[in-house]
Amino acid sequence: MSTxxxxxxxxxxxxxxxxxxxxxxxxxxxxxxxxxxxxxxxLIVLVGLLIAPFAAERLSPRFTPGERREEEDDVSSDRTYPRGG
Incomplete structure (x- = not known):
């Protein structure tokens, strides 16, 4: 199974x-x-088990290492961070 x-x-x-x-x-x-x-x-258990994989599929790219969305790249490029030394 993949990450x-x-x-x-x-x-x-x-x-x-x-x-x-x-x-x-x-x-x-x-x-x-x-x-x-x-x-x-x-019924609540069944509905939760049916809905959860679809919601998880939408959320999982945010938690996958190395994968970033383009919107995050655009926002983070506007920030400047001071270098600690």
Whole structure:
């Protein structure tokens, strides 16, 4: 597996956990939805697992070493940094 694939997989897991946490807290705090939590929580897990790889694919280039977007190059070229000595 390439570095990009590993980073995408790790980011996908993190995004899935965050989506599950947001969904679980939302469902369990709403009195109407908490009665149906046995049905809704597995759906939240499924939706998180389905959405996470697509979101991770979009985020992974930011974490891949050696790859930079052109917008970042344009912004960083305007900056000057003093040299420490």
């Amino acid at each position: 990009h694939a590993w980073i995408t997989a790790l980011i996908s897991l993190v995004i899935s956990f965050v989506l599950f946490g947001i969904g679980a807290v939302t469902i369990l705090t709403l009195p109407i939805a908490s009665t149906e939590a046995q049905l809704v929580l597995p």
